[in-house]
Amino acid sequence: MAYATYTTQALVCGTFSRNTADSSYLLFTQGAGMLYADARSVREERSKQRSALQDFSLVKVSLVKGKGGWKVGSILPVKNYYYEAATQAARGSVVSVFRLLRRFYKGEEANVEIFDYVRQSLDVLLQDLEHRPFRQMVIQVNILADLGYVDNSQLLAELGFDAKNPQDVAYSDKNERLIESAYSTAVSVSHL
Helix, strand or coil: CCCCCCEEEEEEEEEEEEECCEEEEEECCCCCCEEEEECCCCCCCCCCCCCCCCCCEEEEEEEEECCCEEEEEEEEEEEEEECCCCCCCHHHHHHHHHHHHHHHHCCCCHHHHHHHHHHHHHHCCCCCCCCCCHHHHHHHHHHHHCCCCCCCHHHHHHHCCCCCCCCCCCCCCHHHHHHHHHHHHHHHHHHC
């Protein structure tokens, strides 16, 4: 029986060691949502997949859906956001976005818009940003709004402009309170 192969871009959100040299990976994929995929013998020194499948990486991966779940086929590394971050604050911002994805994005449901927004946001967070904690919170609230945890229309009405691009959002005490309130509300209603 032949299995179909799916090639897609993915963000490596977590690594879980199994057996002697096998690992499972939590992948946020562009074409299949959040899923676990197994890779055999990936922790061996001779493995070619070893360096590509690091946490916080953007990869192009071929996945095979078998009886026991997803398997990693070939993989091509694109970039590692953690290693490309120039400052400790930028690395912290990258880690926080990946933690948010792990916590709130559930299931194998493709959402290309969220995937593209997360990729663009990670590129923004690599830069030297003024008011970094505020910009990071704007990104997280936008992700939570796309996932349905925040009423985006109410937030847009209160802010008075689209907060999709975190660099376009003007920093003010009022905007910071609104964004923090939206984040707190999303966390409390999610029960996660």
